[in-house]
Every structure is written in C-alpha cells, then in structure tokens.
Amino acid sequence: MLKQNTLKESFSLSGKTLHTGLNLTVTFLPAPAGHGYKLQRTDLPGQPIIDAIAENVVDSRRGTVLGKGDVWCSTVEHALAAFYALGVDNVLVQVDGPELPILDGSAEPFVREIQRVGIIEQDAPKDYYYITKKMEFRDEENGACITLLPDDEFSLTCMIAFDGKVLSSQFATLDSMDKFATEVAAARTFVFVREIEQLLLAGLIKGGDL
Incomplete structure (x- = not known):
C-alpha cells in the first residue's frame, strides 16, 4: 500500500510575479496526512486559506487562479505540478501576495527545492480515483478538451494546436511521473509577440520579460 508523503522541511522562493508584477515570497511547509494542498495568503487579515481543489479554480486563462470568496491566488500551476509529480501529497503554501513568483517560468525551481529538502513518508494510505469508464470534459469557449480512459x-x-506559422500542432506523451523532473519540469511559459499588447491591456504579464 502506497503511503502519503510530505516535505522533510520547509523552503522558500522569492521573485517577481508574472501577471501582477510584484516581488513576493512563497514558503512551502510540511503538513499532516490528509491535509492536501492548501494556499495561505499571509498578507491578508486573518491569513485566509484556499484549498487547492478543482472546485476552487476561478480562472484558467494564462494561468491557474484559485479562489474562495474574495480571496484568490494565481499562477499556482508550476508549484502544484511539481509537488504532485514528485509524490508530495500534503503541503501548506504560504504566500505574501496574490500570486506565486514566476521564477524562470517553469516547474524546475520547485522540483529542485523539493529534491533538496527531501520527502518523508506518512502513516496514511494515498487516496486515489479509479477510472472505470471513459470521461470527457470540454470547454466550449476555447475548444479545450480532456479525456480520461481506463487503463492498467x-x-x-x-496535444495542442496554434494558429500560426512558428508553432502549429504539437503533441507529447508522458508514460511515467518518474520522468517529470528530467523531461517536463524545465518546460517554460511562453507568449507570442502578437499577444503581448492584448495581454497588457487586460492588466496581465506586468512582470513578464523577453
């Protein structure tokens, strides 16, 4: 039986945020079994906590935004991907602002720090969802689709398709999370030049650079 895991010790990372352009610090702390991923806004009164669950995703344009009531935190996807891929089930994420630092634009800095501090096993079994039939979820607005199929x-x-000459259709396959650190984590956020003006007008990428 596979057991849950958490960090052996905490670590912090600091830097500019992609969309809000703020210089912020995020700290990742060990958490008890069954805790899951939780984000805490230490800059707000009462230091409110947001559970990192699908029901709390309030926006996914140009990043994942988690929110509860009028409290939100954005650009959480690189950190959460790193923790999931490396098998860390329980962690408290404390950030002193509305967004996690973008760092180098990839999940690699988070992977590197997780590997540095280490992971410790906890006395509780991992929780799983078992897929017993085909499931499909589609976003009619942007055409995105995810399909889940049963398999051993x-x-x-x-797969992704861009309407442009530089990048068109591309696909990639990951057949083991063990390969995430070496084959996926370094993949970086990018933007097309033609999109920059529109994103700036939307109040985004204030901390982006070329």
Whole structure:
C-alpha cells in the first residue's frame, strides 16, 4: 500500500510575479496526512486559506487562479505540478501576495527545492480515483478538451494546436511521473509577440520579460 508523503522541511522562493508584477515570497511547509494542498495568503487579515481543489479554480486563462470568496491566488500551476509529480501529497503554501513568483517560468525551481529538502513518508494510505469508464470534459469557449480512459498503466498525452506559422500542432506523451523532473519540469511559459499588447491591456504579464 502506497503511503502519503510530505516535505522533510520547509523552503522558500522569492521573485517577481508574472501577471501582477510584484516581488513576493512563497514558503512551502510540511503538513499532516490528509491535509492536501492548501494556499495561505499571509498578507491578508486573518491569513485566509484556499484549498487547492478543482472546485476552487476561478480562472484558467494564462494561468491557474484559485479562489474562495474574495480571496484568490494565481499562477499556482508550476508549484502544484511539481509537488504532485514528485509524490508530495500534503503541503501548506504560504504566500505574501496574490500570486506565486514566476521564477524562470517553469516547474524546475520547485522540483529542485523539493529534491533538496527531501520527502518523508506518512502513516496514511494515498487516496486515489479509479477510472472505470471513459470521461470527457470540454470547454466550449476555447475548444479545450480532456479525456480520461481506463487503463492498467499511467499514460498522459497532450496535444495542442496554434494558429500560426512558428508553432502549429504539437503533441507529447508522458508514460511515467518518474520522468517529470528530467523531461517536463524545465518546460517554460511562453507568449507570442502578437499577444503581448492584448495581454497588457487586460492588466496581465506586468512582470513578464523577453
């Protein structure tokens, strides 16, 4: 039986945020079994906590935004991907602002720090969802689609299509989370030049650079 895991010790990372352009610090702390991923806004009165669950995703344009009531935190996807891929089930994320630092634009800085501090096993079994039939979720607004199929082995295939000459259709397959650190974590956030003005007008990428 696979057990839950958490960090052996805490670590912090600081830097500019992608969309709000603020210089912030995020700290990741060990958490008890069954805790899951939780984000805490230490800059707000009462230091409110947001559970990192699908029901709390309030926006996914140009990043994942988690929110509860009038409290939110954005650009959490790189950190959460790193923790999930490396098998860390329970962690408290404390950030002193509305967004996690973008760092180098990838999940690699988070992976590197998780590997540095280490992971410790906890006395509780991991929780799983078992897929017993085909499931499909589609966003009619942007055409995004995710399909889940039953299988005896893990395999993730991603496909994307851009309307442009530089990048068109691409796909990649990950058949083991063990390969995440070496084959996926360094993939970086990017933007097309033609999109920059529109994003700036929308109040985004204030901390982006070329």
